[in-house]
Amino acid sequence: MTDIRNDFVGIKSPNPFWLASAPPTDKQYNVERAFKAGWGGVVWKTLGLDPHIVNVNGPRYGVVYGADRRLLGLNNIELITDRPLQTNLDEIKAVKRAWPDRAVVVSLMVPCDEESWNYILPLVEETGADGVELNFGCPHGMSERGMGSAVGQVPDYIEMVARWCKAATRMPVIVKLTPNITDIRYPARAAHKGGADAVSLINTVSSITSVNLDTMSPEPSIDGKGSHGGYCGPAVKPIALNMVAEIARDPETAGLPISGIGGITTWRDAAEFLALGAGNVQVCTAAMTYGFRVVTEMIEGLKGWMETKGYSSLADFQGRAVPNVTDWQYLNLNYVTKARIDQDACIKCGRCFAACEDTSHQAIAMKEGRVFEVIDEECVACNLCVNVCPVENCITMERLPVGSVDPRTGREVVEEHGDWTTHPNNPARVAAE
């Protein structure tokens, strides 16, 4: 039996798919429909103190499209909840009572003083919620008021607030991190030091998605003006994966649970986050784009893949890719590959040729009859041809066998690992034994 039940810092859910704090989780109606659709948990749309904030009354979202208006990136200028605190608390309580097996975590953002946190935490605890997530990530609007990413960008504040919260509540405290910083490990370490039970990341990336060239206003445009928003969706997944991996392999935060967020759209994205050390995942844009039903594909896809791999629980593969994330200097320079073009699969578009000839290493020959062949003497194995080829598996990277000679360098391919740390060109190399 493949079991995908999840236990994240003691919060149990039937699967590792939570809805991230955002419009999908901003009221009882949505959350109950999400639970009916199968979501394992939610992080309630961020609560603040009354009087509640207001949102713009013009468009909140900007977008980046791929082919056929496929949404690749979404940008928003929405703030935290715009409903009274008590309304949210009442609904959270009702939902948790009706759905005891699902995770209900409440996202919070209040001014950076202990009194405010001490005020709100007991109110949340009273709802029966499973935990809180501190929103230190929102990059717009709230940050200008000294909250959100204004806190998240200062590790000392993160540590301080996490500590206040841990002292004020028995609930697990998750700190949500902003990616709008230079090194994600610092805020993660701060959260850890402050006693947080976990971190979640990423929040949105500060962005302007487009400019209207007629009105010269950034989009989304509010009466001719725009303001930077937060970017999310498939486009930010690589950024998020890297940040998750950085924290997962940082000795100072070893073992700190991570809730992975950012561009998760299918089961595969989720599996990648889990493999890179996340304990569960949170989803926003995919649900906002396609509706709650996408969770069915995520659940079934994850189970199906785990079955084929023989994994019976999430723990079987969680974090398994972390040891394979390393620094560039440790990559094996003796791993020599060459591009190989399968002539039967080739449809003769010539994209590999244009790419290699114009921007790489002039390592593809175009021969009579539009036959494209790799010139091993020139190929540096950069992978660009593989990446631009429209036919899957038509161009592959093949490793040169040990003992053969790389015609580009004239050097024999050796078995042993050899990396930059010992390379003769490295002035700071460590002497070979």
Place this chain on the structure above:
Amino acid sequence: MSQATTRPGIAAGRLDAATLASNFADLHPPYDAHEALVAADRCYFCHDAPCVTACPTSIDIPMFIRQIQAGQPEGAARTIFEANILGGMCARVCPTETLCEEACVREAAEGKPVEIGRLQRYATDTLMARPGHPFSRPEPTGKLVAVVGAGPAGLACAHRLALHGHDVTLYDARPKGGGLNEYGIAAYKAPNGFAQAELDWLMGIGGIRLRTGMALGREISLEKIAAEFDAVFLGIGLAGVNALSADGAALDGVGDAVEFIAGLRQAEDLTTVPVGRNVVVIGGGMTAIDAAVQSKLLGAETVTIAYRRGRDRMAASRYEQDLAASHGVAFRFNVQPVAVHGEGAAREIELAYTEEGRDGLVTTGETVRLPADEVHIAIGQKLDGAPEGLTLYHGKIAVDDEGRTAHPKVWAGGDCATGGDDLTVTAVAEGRDAAESIHRALSG
């Protein structure tokens, strides 16, 4: 309606006006903007793209499709028109399945090419819907060129000459310009008067004077215009038709397919166009397909294409054959007409079975009779009344690869000249290239 369809002999109004209007509507409806973006996104922007090589006018196809992708259909149209000023008509009538789209790598990859023709139409329609003309003429050079024949070859030649600042007088024997664009192309390929609209738009560059009702060999002579003008281009097409040598070829109801189509194309009201109850078309090319399909669309009860060789030898592409079949046209292969029977008017056609013998086609002796109130002959056109003083080769005006004839001041291109397939796009390429050659000669 069924009564009208089965009315014997040849009759007009077999179908009501609404049915006819829908039958003769656009064969491939235009893309809307979103469909165009989706279709454009399928283009791989190939290196040295095979589609460009396959296009007789060498339009930079990947570039114009990329311009559509990037939200610049007008820029895309300019790219098209720079190579092919009749890109609008070509987008509608080119047999793309044997040209650009056949060469598309996605045809090789998945049997589904990028729909280049329809994308080209999207781009050109967008630009042509705007007022004005996309190209402007430089200062006149003072050189005068006569272009005879206002079909695709003549129009492409005239436009390119005007673009170089030369003054063009464009003569045509018919009352309207456009050549087979106006009189020959199937009605459902270029509906809503597109041929004349395109001609007017093309003339928008200025410097071209169209003189209709002026036939070479009648109102004008080559000798005279060659003397009056600095250069002459002949794009007179193939005005003659091959005749049927069979008994009864003179009976009422037996006629030339091109003429039948011309009558249909010029009709103000399709309910007045007569068509037989049982129609037989003799031939195996595009004209045969067009005559057959349009007969069916006019309401003929049965339409049969009778071709003297096997299917594989047909000049019409498989796509065209399937188009005809999908309209209910029947095919008979390896049969040739021996006689048309009837009292004054055709009633039946007698076909003899054929086989490929050592010395060509021979009849087997077996025959078959099909009901036929109307017989369209589509066994090829030929050059009629080629002017004196030019060398002919296989019945066409002999030209070199720049379109130069044996006469130093005369160029020729399109169907009337040697080289290339008899297609609209080939005529455009030849007219354009001859104009460049003329321009070089006049500038030298």
